[in-house]
Amino acid sequence: MCLGIPGKVIEIFDENGLKMGKIDYSGSINKACLEYVPEIEIGQYTVVHAGFGISILDEEEAKKSLKIWEEFADSAAQEGVDILGNPLDEDQ
Amino acid sequence: MKYLDEFRDPVLAKKIVAEINATVTRPWVIMEICGGQTHSIIRNGIDQVLAKEIELVHGPGCPVCVTPLEIIDKAIEIASRPDVIFTSFGDMLRVPGSKKDLFMVKSEGGDVRTVYSPLEAVEIARNNPDKEVVFFAVGFETTAPGNSMAIYTAAKERLTNFSELVSHVLVPPAMEALLSSPDNRVQGYLAAGHVCTVMGLEEYIPIAQKYHVPIVATGFEPIDILEGILLVVKQLEEGRCDVENQYLRSVKLKGNIPAQNIIQKVYKVTNRKWRGIGEIPRSGLSIREEYIDFDAEKKFSVGDINTMESDLCISGEILQGLKKPHECPAFGKECTPTHPLGATMVSAEGACAAYYKYQRLR
C-alpha cells in the first residue's frame, strides 16, 4: 500500500463529483483520483498512492525515474502480477 | 561492487558511495523510516557497499507491520458478519490475527474484497445498499488523504452503509518516541519521501533541533537513498542537525495543502498503539465527532478481544532499530513469508520479509 508509483496522466474526467484521471504506469493503466493535484494537466506525471495523486512530478526527473519502475514491472511480471499487484491474466 | 552495477545509473551510484565513504570518519547509526526504503536498501545491497562505520537500521515505517493485533482481530470479527462486505488493501489480508487472518475469513465464506483505492469501497457501498460496507483504513500520512476522502464523499452522498475501521498512524511522533527512548541508537534519519510529500517538512524541524539529529526527506530509488545517506553523513560529520530535502522532485516545504485539509476535516489526532512498540502519544488519527456515523468501531460493537502474540517474535525490537531480522531465532525456520509469525514477515515492506527474500542472513 505504501508503494507510491509515478505515472503519466493520459485522460482527465469527472466521476461522482471528483476530479479523476487515467494514469499510465509504464504500460499498466489505472484510475486515480486527482482532487489533491487540482492543477494537473494531461501529459504531466504524478505520484499515486492508494489511488490518489499526491504530487505533480517534475517531468525531467519523472522520466529519469521511470526506468526503475519498468524494472519493478518486470520483476512483478515474473511473480504473475502487474505493477499494481493485479494478476496479469485478469484483463482490465 | 557487484550490486552497484545493477543500478539505473551505476556510475552515479559509485560516485555517491565513494563520496559517502570519503566523508565518514566515525561510526554512525542511520535509520530509514520507511519500509519501502528498507526494501530498496536490502534489494540493492546498499548497506553492503557503504563504509563499515555506517550502520543502517530499519525503522517502523510499514503500516502493515505496526497495525495492532487487536485491530486485526476486530477486522476479522467484523468481516465474519454475514451482512458485511469487508474491503481492504491487499497487503492486510495475510496479516496474522490471534487465531486467523482475513484471508481465512474469505475462504470460510466471508465477503472480503481487496480494493486498490478506498473510493472503490465507496463504490461498493453505492452498489450494495442492503449491505454494510466496511473499509479497513490503515496506513501512514500517505494513505490518509485517500481514506479521509472516502468518508468525506460517503458523507456528502449520505451513504449510511459505509464505514471505516481506522488504524492510522503518524510518522513524526514515532520518530520522536524512538529518539526519546533510553535504548535509542539512531543518530540520523532518512525521512519517508512520500509522507513528506503530503505533510511537508515543518514538523521535523523541532525534532531535529530537540534531539540533535539530522533529518533528510528521501525518495525511494537507490540513487535517492544514497543521496539521502550522503546528506545525513555530511551533517553528522559537521555536527549539524538540519532538516534537508533530497526528494525535491516531489516534496515541498508545506506539503500538499488540499490533502492536509481533507485529512483534518475528517480525522483528528489521537494516541495510538503500534504493534511491537506500544502506545505512542498523538501518533495516530481517528474519526472526528462530525463523521462518527462512519466509524466502524462505533457501528459494530465488537466484544472483548483477547489477543495472543507469538512469543518467539522479536519484531518489536526490529521495528525500533534494536535488532536485525536474522537475530530472531524463528527467522527462516518457524517464520517464513508463507508461514509468518509476525507482521514484519508478512508485508513486502517489512524488514523480515526483505531479509528473507534477499537471503540477508548476516
Ligand code: SF4
Ligand atoms: S522473523 Fe518472524 S518471528 Fe522473527 S521477528 Fe521477524 S516476523 Fe517476528
